[in-house]
Amino acid sequence: MPQPEVSIWGTILTCIEIGLHVYAIQAEQSNGIVLDADYAKEALSKEALELGERHGEHIYFDDVKSLAPAYELAQQGAIAHPELSEFASHPEKLAMEGKYFVPEYFGDFSPPEDTRWNSLSNLEALCNGIYFVNRDEQPMLAVHQTIGEQVLSEMAVHGSSGQGEYLLYPLTDCAIPVYELSASHPAMLAQVIDEASLLHTLCDDHPEYVGMHNLHTEEWSHIHDLPAPKSLFLQRQLDLAANHELPLPNESAIYMQQEIPTPLQAREAPEDFFEPANEEMEW
Numbered sequence: 001m002p003q004p005e006v007s008i009w010g011t012i013l014t015c016i017e018i019g020l021h022v023y024a025i026q027a028e029q030s031n032g033i034v035l036d037a038d039y040a041k042e043a044l045s046k047e048a049l050e051l052g053e054r055h056g057e058h059i060y061f062d063d064v065k066s067l068a069p070a071y072e073l074a075q076q077g078a079i080a081h082p083e084l085s086e087f088a089s090h091p092e093k094l095a096m097e098g099k100y101f102v103p104e105y106f107g108d109f110s111p112p113e114d115t116r117w118n119s120l121s122n123l124e125a126l127c128n129g130i131y132f133v134n135r136d137e138q139p140m141l142a143v144h145q146t147i148g149e150q151v152l153s154e155m156a157v158h159g160s161s162g163q164g165e166y167l168l169y170p171l172t173d174c175a176i177p178v179y180e181l182s183a184s185h186p187a188m189l190a191q192v193i194d195e196a197s198l199l200h201t202l203c204d205d206h207p208e209y210v211g212m213h214n215l216h217t218e219e220w221s222h223i224h225d226l227p228a229p230k231s232l233f234l235q236r237q238l239d240l241a242a243n244h245e246l247p248l249p250n251e252s253a254i255y256m257q258q259e260i261p262t263p264l265q266a267r268e269a270p271e272d273f274f275e276p277a278n279e280e281m282e283w
Contacts, residue, residue: 011028019078022034032064044068067102074088110165112142121134153180178192198233204225
């Protein structure tokens, strides 16, 4: 079967054969992997086929769902393009990314686990790969490394400690990852009860981050300091402080007696969220 000359994503800009009957396509509206339909039925599992969209004699997988056929083809040694040799020889890397992009096929990330040196307790899942945990009784935010690679800035990643496959942040020092994750993960956004406190914490504790952020973003998304208590932007922080399980900043004594503030509203519509370090996958 010859390579496709038209696509469901509009005019084809580039079309590269990366394996027998397998094409990586960039088009006007999207990009991904396209397979000859007859070949796909022979080479792919039913679960992978269900992620594609048939059009004519080809089956299309967009740039996210293409991880499933790419993973199965890599396991079979059917991806031959030299620029994809890293993926072809290490399909487990595709599987790990797939747990973030296509969990309906690859499954969710495993939760954080104990190590030889540290034990974890009180795990609370916020969403796939993001948890609240206690490490040796210290309350932490846990973020899977794959999510960190896709969403978090280098400064956020470097500010973490490790626990197996997870990045860990004390709840007393988690403003940067919370700010970035709340832009891409509604479950994290729902935990932020006071945006003013989050912005004040960023400005007070991480002025270098705020400076870099404001330098590289549009004015409408700049971070500006606001009068608010520090490190009381999460409901979990407020609950722990009320139970004397988290140090309470001096400036928040009056704040604790007031009504709980209105939860943070989305900075913009979910489909327009700014993801600080996310890069579009290319085939």
